[in-house]
Amino acid sequence: MTSVPGLQVANATLSYQQRPLFKDLSFTFAPATWTCLLGRSGCGKSSLLRLIAGLEAPDRPTLMVTDHRGNPLPPQGIAWMAQQDALLPWLNVMDNITIGARLRNTLDDTHRDQAHALLERLQLADRAKSRPNQLSGGQRQRVALARTLMQPAPIVLMDEPFSAVDAITRSELHALSIELLAERTVLMVTHDPREALRLSDDIYILASGQLEHLSTRKGQRPAELSLEERDALERHIMSQLGGIAP
Numbered sequence: 001m002t003s004v005p006g007l008q009v010a011n012a013t014l015s016y017q018q019r020p021l022f023k024d025l026s027f028t029f030a031p032a033t034w035t036c037l038l039g040r041s042g043c044g045k046s047s048l049l050r051l052i053a054g055l056e057a058p059d060r061p062t063l064m065v066t067d068h069r070g071n072p073l074p075p076q077g078i079a080w081m082a083q084q085d086a087l088l089p090w091l092n093v094m095d096n097i098t099i100g101a102r103l104r105n106t107l108d109d110t111h112r113d114q115a116h117a118l119l120e121r122l123q124l125a126d127r128a129k130s131r132p133n134q135l136s137g138g139q140r141q142r143v144a145l146a147r148t149l150m151q152p153a154p155i156v157l158m159d160e161p162f163s164a165v166d167a168i169t170r171s172e173l174h175a176l177s178i179e180l181l182a183e184r185t186v187l188m189v190t191h192d193p194r195e196a197l198r199l200s201d202d203i204y205i206l207a208s209g210q211l212e213h214l215s216t217r218k219g220q221r222p223a224e225l226s227l228e229e230r231d232a233l234e235r236h237i238m239s240q241l242g243g244i245a246p
């Protein structure tokens, strides 16, 4: 049995300038699972992630963010990867990805070795000394991913982490992320139904302030479905998003 905590959120309510985004959303993600959150632009996906990460003040004090059993999450239990890479421009790549340990005053050779190994896996080994402004958008996104992976947090929230990379790099990053995040509970926002079908154990759609959980007929992971079943699920996602089914 895994000791990784899952994630439970109860009573998530948020509005901006009296315009409600969502109200009383409650959901639970099992330990060490990957959940994708889809929805039309502006429906509130990033806001929901920020609320869970504690970066947004909830409308109501009844918001609960706990492990899947309702127990408090460990300190520094949530890692956050924003839509914008938010790299510190005055630090080089190595210093950016070890910033967490640096701030906690725990940086040691183990962290440095882990960081070098990660940069190697992300094909950034020769960029360790580069500053963010010397990198392409995709390289910066990979540095941001490395920084997220360097955090020991069991819960990882990611907001469109693969949006700035080309199709081949994205596919490689998918495979790598599946491997490197296997022991964490992941909630990821994406605009891409195929990405969600490839990566997730569970898929949710946020629309009109409500969350719809997409369940597969036999409860399998979407990636385990037959091609026909996956196509049907993709068409369902597209129709729920209000788009034209492929």
Ligand SMILES: Nc1ncnc2c1ncn2[C@@H]1O[C@H](COP(=O)(O)OP(=O)(O)OP(=O)(O)O)[C@@H](O)[C@H]1O
Pocket (backbone or CB within 6 Å): 016, 017, 021, 039, 040, 041, 042, 043, 044, 045, 046, 047, 048
């Ligand atoms: N700090 C804020 N103050 C006021 N309104 C905000 C704030 N942050 C977001 N909004 C508004 O809330 C709505 C939801 O924004 P959010 O970024 O959560 O959407 P999203 O679903 O993640 O969109 P996208 O897919 O385009 O990134 C938008 O209409 C946005 O303009």
